[in-house]
Amino acid sequence: TVEDLRSRWFDDTLSFQPDWLSVKIGINDCHRWVAEKRELQSPAKFAEIYDEILSLTVKKLPGIKILLIDPFYAGLDDGKEIPESYRGKVFKILSEYLKTVEAMTKKYKTLHVRTQSIFLEHFKYQSPMVFFPNEPVHPNSAGHTLIAEEVFKALS
Numbered sequence: 001t002v003e004d005l006r007s008r009w010f011d012d013t014l015s016f017q018p019d020w021l022s023v024k025i026g027i028n029d030c031h032r033w034v035a036e037k038r039e040l041q042s043p044a045k046f047a048e049i050y051d052e053i054l055s056l057t058v059k060k061l062p063g064i065k066i067l068l069i070d071p072f073y074a075g076l077d078d079g080k081e082i083p084e085s086y087r088g089k090v091f092k093i094l095s096e097y098l099k100t101v102e103a104m105t106k107k108y109k110t111l112h113v114r115t116q117s118i119f120l121e122h123f124k125y126q127s128p129m130v131f132f133p134n135e136p137v138h139p140n141s142a143g144h145t146l147i148a149e150e151v152f153k154a155l156s
Contacts, residue, residue: 001028001029001040001041002025002026002041002046003029003045005025005049005053006049006053009056009057013057014056017061018064019063019065020064021064021066021067022151023069024068024115025050026046026070026071026100027072027094027097027137028041029046029071029097030071030073031137034086034089034093035086043093043097047100050100050101051107054066065110065111066108066111067111067113067151067154067155068101068105068110068111068113069113069115070098070101070114070115071094071097071115072115072116073087073091073094073116073137074131074132075087076123076128079091079092090136094116098116115147115150118150119143122146130142
């Protein structure tokens, strides 16, 4: 979660003084908000904490280049047909977390990989099971390859 990230940020990130940083965070926050309504994982707290760590990062490392990667969730159940399905609930609230990443991208002038949009585009032609065989948040090698290709494009 972004709270866990904040708790480790200084030791795991800033202490290394990197030139480049990529961050992919959010789906665990989204899951915990949907399932348990944990306040630290609400969309508002996610935005607040994400902003806090990025602000600290650019303050401590003014020349750093940052790539933000959207959280993603695989599936075709967008909640319209079965509104109370768990996956439908996740898709509905995930948009709030995606808006935060978009806002952070603009605020901090970072590069951005829109993984959720990329996967949804591919799901028009191939089953999500091609990229996520067992569950919707951990891709297999095909899913990781798709992400890697998009990261390469963003960095090129």
